[in-house]
Amino acid sequence: GQSLEQPSEVTAVEGAIVQINCTYQTSGFYGLSWYQQHDGGAPTFLSYNALDGLEETGRFSSFLSRSDSYGYLLLQELQMKDSASYFCAVGSGNTGKLIFGQGTTLQVKP
């Protein structure tokens, strides 16, 4: 089966940089994705890695090391609106379904 581990909570201040780690165990690998979810809202896609290395999208970057079964989401120049839950997810099989980690609650303080 699949399992993912990520920290439950992270706190940082505005303007700072924060890294959210994710380790996974999966039978077959179909990429690591990151999603943001604000309270009461639906998840929104942030980033995706199928191959090793860094993917950069504006203030958000995501990294993957397949040999270590490890990835991280890097958020730079933190803003108050970045306070949300962040989920890593792995693709399960080639059907496109996702298995989510437990989520990391990020609190950005002034």
Next chain:
Amino acid sequence: GAVVSQHPSWVICKSGTSVKIECRSLDFQATTMFWYRQFPKQSLMLMATSNEGSKATYEQGVEKDKFLINHASLTLSTLTVTSAHPEDSSFYICSARSNRGRGSLSEAFFGQGTRLTVV
């Protein structure tokens, strides 16, 4: 990006009644859609994979007779919670993948979610 619309956004129903939730892909065709359930402060748990024109595939522990899924067209999947009970109160979210952009495996688009409260 692609748009997935889910309706209703919230519903309150009496215990023992059934509730239908719709998930539509508005600007793309989705042969496969996914239904998730999320309890407060918890992760999204995959319930089932909805396949257009065939039976849904349910995850282990999900009662297929209680959570009826129909995917009658390439743009619509429905989830019916039958004989709902208070423990079924949750946030239900659908998703679909578009085969445009960076490929079908890269990005999932989610509906707005439906908050179900059974009283």
